[in-house]
Amino acid sequence: MLLDPRAPRFAAAVTTVVLAGALLVGGTPLLVGQAVVFAITAADPRLGPYGWLYRTLVAPRLAAPTELEPAAPVRFAQLVGLLFVAVALVGQFTGLPVLALAATGAALAAAFLNATFGLCLGCLGYLTLRRLIGRPMTARVPASS
Amino acid sequence: MTGLAVVVGVLLAATAFGWWHRRRDGRIRSVAPTPTAAAAATLVGLGLTPGAPTLLQFSSAVCAPCRATRRVLERVSATVDGVRLLEVEAEQQLAAARELGVWRTPTVLLVDGEGRVARRVSGVPDLGELVAAVRELTAGANR
Numbered sequence: 001m002l003l004d005p006r007a008p009r010f011a012a013a014v015t016t017v018v019l020a021g022a023l024l025v026g027g028t029p030l031l032v033g034q035a036v037v038f039a040i041t042a043a044d045p046r047l048g049p050y051g052w053l054y055r056t057l058v059a060p061r062l063a064a065p066t067e068l069e070p071a072a073p074v075r076f077a078q079l080v081g082l083l084f085v086a087v088a089l090v091g092q093f094t095g096l097p098v099l100a101l102a103a104t105g106a107a108l109a110a111a112f113l114n115a116t117f118g119l120c121l122g123c124l125g126y127l128t129l130r131r132l133i134g135r136p137m138t139a140r141v142p143a144s145s
Numbered sequence: 146m147t148g149l150a151v152v153v154g155v156l157l158a159a160t161a162f163g164w165w166h167r168r169r170d171g172r173i174r175s176v177a178p179t180p181t182a183a184a185a186a187t188l189v190g191l192g193l194t195p196g197a198p199t200l201l202q203f204s205s206a207v208c209a210p211c212r213a214t215r216r217v218l219e220r221v222s223a224t225v226d227g228v229r230l231l232e233v234e235a236e237q238q239l240a241a242a243r244e245l246g247v248w249r250t251p252t253v254l255l256v257d258g259e260g261r262v263a264r265r266v267s268g269v270p271d272l273g274e275l276v277a278a279v280r281e282l283t284a285g286a287n288r
Contacts, residue, residue, distance in 0.1 A: 005209070020156075023148040023149075023152045024148050024149060024152060025148070026148055069209045069212070070206070070209065070212070072206045072207050073206075073207045073208060073209040074209075075207075076207040097147075101147065101148070101151050104151070105151045105152075105154075105155045108151075108152065108156075108159075109158065109159040109162075112155070112156060112160075113159050113162065113163050116160070117166065117167060119166065120208060120209045120210060122205070122207030122208055122209070123205075123208045123209070123211075123249050123250050123268075126205055126207045126208070126236075127235050127236070127242060127247065127248060127250055128248050128249065130235075130236050130239060131239060131242060131248065134236075134239050
């Protein structure tokens with residue numbers, strides 16, 4: 001599956017606005033909505049609501065894309081976003097506003113960096129994550145023995 | 146009020162990080178010449194054969210600029226004679242990524258003819274700069 005690379009950039013810009021709005025007005029509904037958008041787009045980027053907005057409102061006014069990019073990086077970024085927003089919602093509902101602010105802030109930073117600098121979260125985070133958690137199993141010694 | 150402070154703080158910090166990252170991204174860096182036997186063995190294990198300079202690219206499926214980087218490397222090999230290309234999936238070569246200090250994709254290691262990592266670049270390299278760096282390596286090999 002290949003995507004117009006400008007679609008995820010546009011989606012990241014909308015996400016930035018939504019997350020900033022959630023922080024400014026303390027909106028749980030906005031966070032829930034964003035979580036649903038992240039989940040749908042992670043499952044299939046072609047079904048993403050912001051991608052649909054891009055295709056109907058923005059793409060017709062632009063030239064055809066000169067190159068396409070794979071969908072896997074987009075899906076990874078959406079999953080990370082979903083994780084952050086899920087943690088933020090847990091914070092909201094369990095009376096931990098600091099957790100909610102921190103997690104929403106982290107998601108906002110990632111969306112903003114993607115929108116303005118085209119920063120690829122999967123490039124920076126994925127290998128680091130795999131290196132940290134994907135240690136060879138043989139290196140783990142059972143605690144009981 | 147707290148929300149406003151978080152938004153302003155996050156946007157300022159993210160902008161600073163974005164500028165810093167953009168300045169480093171794609172920059173070809175020299176590597177301190179500390180060839181370890183383990184690193185050399187890792188390179189051989191990845192399929193590198195000494196004798197000619199090799200551009201070794203670490204890629205991953207979740208990396209959008211990896212394709213662009215591959216195209217730059219292909220143009221380098223079309224421009225400079227005798228340079229080899231090798232691309233590996235970082236997630237399938239985690240031990241090698243650890244040994245060679247690769248933390249992100251795309252990362253390209255410029256390995257000289259003797260199998261030593263001479264330079265490295267993370268992010269999409271500039272074609273002209275990479276050609277110049279590779280020419281230096283091939284010149285060193287012929288000397």
